[in-house]
Amino acid sequence: MGAFTFVGVAVTSSTGVIFGHVISNPIDLLAHIGGFTTKVLAIFGIILATVTTNVAANVVAPANALVNLSPSYFTFNRGALLTAVIGILFQPWKLPSSSESFVYTWLVGYSAVLGPIGCVMVADYHFIRKRELIVEDLYSSSPTGVYYYSGGFNLAAVAALVVGVLPVIPGFLEKVEILSNVPKMFRVIYGNAWFISTFFAGFFFWVSPIC
Structure with missing residues (x-):
C-alpha cells in the first residue's frame, strides 16, 4: 500500500512538470502517454493497485465488522461478499x-x-x-x-x-x-x-x- 501510494503521489506530481498541469486520474494520464506496451503495463499496474490496495483497505474492515456483529452467521468470506454487494449498491x-x-x-x-x-x-x-x-x-x-x-x-x-x-x-x-x-x-x-x-x-x- 505504501509503495502504490508513493507511486501515485510521485506520478501525479510529475505530470505537472511534464504536461504543464496536474493529471490526477490515471485513466486520463494513459491518453497522454504513447506506446501500446506502455499502456498495457500501466493498465496492469492500475488493476494490481486496485486489487492489492483498494480491496484490502476497503473490504477487510467491514467484513470483520460483520463477523463481529454475528459470529454465528457470518464467516469472513460471507462478510466480504456482502460488503462487495453493498459497495455496488452505493454506486461508488x-x-x-x-x-x-x-x-x-x-x-x-x-x-x-x-x-x-x-x-x-x-x-x-x-x-x-x-x-x-x-x-x-x-x-x-x-x-x-x-x-x-x-x-x-x-x-x-x-x-x-x-x-x-x-x-x-x-x-x-x-x-x-x-x-x-x-x-x-x-x-x-x-x-x-x-x-x-x-x-x-x-x-x-x-x-x-x-x-
Missing part, C-alpha cells in the same frame, strides 16, 4: 466523477471523523490500559463490565471525537459551499484534516480526567 463509481469533490470533500471529510476514532482506540489501548484488555468484558453488555462506562457510552471518547472534529468543520462547510470566506487558518486545518483531528482527539482523550 459516481464519487470519482469529480476528483475535486472526491478527494477534497469526500475523502478528506470522512477522514476527519475516522481518524479521531482510530486514535482514541490507540490511546486507550496503549497509553491508558497499557495494552491489557479483559476480553470477556469486550463482548458483555453487563453494567458491571469494565467497558460499560456510563450507560454503555464512553463519554470521554465521544468528547474527544467532538474536540477532534470541531476545528475541521468551518473548512468543510466552505468546501461544500455552505459558508464562504472563512479565515485562511481553517482552510489550512481542513487541508490537513486527518492529522489535526486525529491528534487533537487522541491527546484530549489521553489527558481527559473522565477517561
